[in-house]
Amino acid sequence: MKADVIIAGGGQAGATVAITLRQLGYAGSVLILDAGAEPTYERPPLSKEYMAGQRSFERCLIRPQGFWAEQRISLLHSARAVAVDAAARQITLADGRTLGFSKLVWAAGGIPRRLLCPGANLGGVFTLHDKLDADAIIARLPRVQRAVVIGGGYIGLEVAAALVKQGQQVTVLEAQDRVLARVAGEDLSRFIEAEHRAHGVDLRLGAQVAEILGTNGEATGVRLADGSTILADLVIVGIGIVPQAEPLLAAGAAGGNGVEVDEFCETNLPGIYAAGDCARHRNHYADNAWVRLESVQNATDQAITVAHAIAGQPKPYTALPWFWSNQYDLRLQSAGLSIGHDETVIRGDMTQRSFSILYLRQGQVIALDCVNCTKDFVPGKALVASGARFSPILLQDETQPLKALLPA
Ligand SMILES: Cc1cc2nc3c(=O)[nH]c(=O)nc-3n(C[C@H](O)[C@H](O)[C@H](O)COP(=O)(O)OP(=O)(O)OC[C@H]3O[C@@H](n4cnc5c(N)ncnc54)[C@H](O)[C@@H]3O)c2cc1C
Missing domain, CATH: 3.50.50.60 (FAD/NAD(P)-binding domain)
Known part of the structure; x- marks a missing residue:
């Protein structure tokens, strides 16, 4: 063939x-x-x-x-x-x-990257990458009271929010000192952490998983390197x-x-x-x-x-990276790559749960994260794509639409 x-x-x-x-x-x-x-x-x-x-x-x-x-x-x-x-x-x-x-x-x-610790292959331990994984988790939910999510990246946090919505008691274990450390600046991480805690998630930072505990081949909990244990009848591993x-x-x-x-x-x-x-x-x-x-x-x-x-019509890849995530009633939209930023500007009021964070390097907007702030996303993408430099004071001024700052 x-x-x-x-x-x-x-x-x-x-x-x-x-x-x-x-x-x-x-x-x-x-x-x-x-x-x-x-x-x-x-x-x-x-x-x-x-x-x-x-x-x-x-x-x-x-x-x-x-x-x-x-x-x-x-x-x-x-x-x-x-x-x-x-x-x-x-x-x-x-x-x-x-x-x-x-x-x-x-x-x-x-x-999905797998955990290498003892107990990683017990029943009730899942990754979430394809439909089979999702269906296996959903099928187990009626028997679950306590879920542990290992990994505070986007997938781990989204699944934590989805489980909370269904009445589960959820613990999120993140090895680093903040969630989303690989993809977001600290302001966004702290905001998201507070949101999960406000929804009842037991979020633990700097948490090193030592072992998944089990009985009769089924997970019953997670033991951390500091000796503490968390009971769980479902463990979801989201570590990349x-x-x-x-x-x-x-x-x-x-x-x-x-x-x-x-x-x-x-x-x-x-x-x-x-x-x-x-x-x-x-x-x-x-x-x-x-x-x-x-x-x-x-x-x-x-x-x-x-x-x-x-098709014989070559054109190079120059697209601006962008991403979205939904957690609870939060709509997150990100564009650009914030690595190497030297300044951040927050537009809007974080306590009102509608704001944007702009990441600057030497005055150039290199990335932005919008939380329930769709109006900033499209012009914000254009700001990043323009490569132009902007005054942080102007960027911060919410009365000034981002669109108005775009170079002609
Ligand atoms: C749970 C989850 C939530 C996500 N949420 C978001 C989000 O909100 N926003 C966002 O932008 N991105 C999100 N992503 C990431 C996004 O889905 C991926 O970046 C995207 O699917 C990548 O596309 P892909 O075609 O490279 O890989 P995939 O979509 O993973 O497709 C790869 C395919 O290759 C097949 N395959 C693997 N090996 C072989 C082989 N040897 N031979 C033949 N076939 C093979 C697999 O079966 C699979 O169907 C999420 C991902 C997951 C898992």
């Missing part, structure tokens, strides 16, 4: 490559291989509306079931790619089948992902912590591309440093870049 374009991974990036190829009028054969058994779907609702029982799986699908056949896009499920031969233009599946391609797109995402790219790296692609791609999302193997959580690229908004972003924006925009390159 052979296809003009084979896409390994039918998640956010892989599906978007196929959709965009057809939108661009690409007429060749397109085959998506996916290791999972489900139709292609979006992951963000899994820790939010789907976990809270407010959205059906059908409403998480990237496209309705009939779309793919209508667009002449072939989908092969339970098809894990395990080896790539770049010279022979062949990809091998776990069941031994070999498929030929002219162009290959690697979009295999990542897998490991990008999946081994078959491509073994085939000679450059990388480590993901596959390296150029501005057209092509690897160093000609005609072989990568996009999404598994790809590292030099990002304009990070001073051209190598970054690997885990977001719907990045997966989508890199996929669009790949499709343009394959």
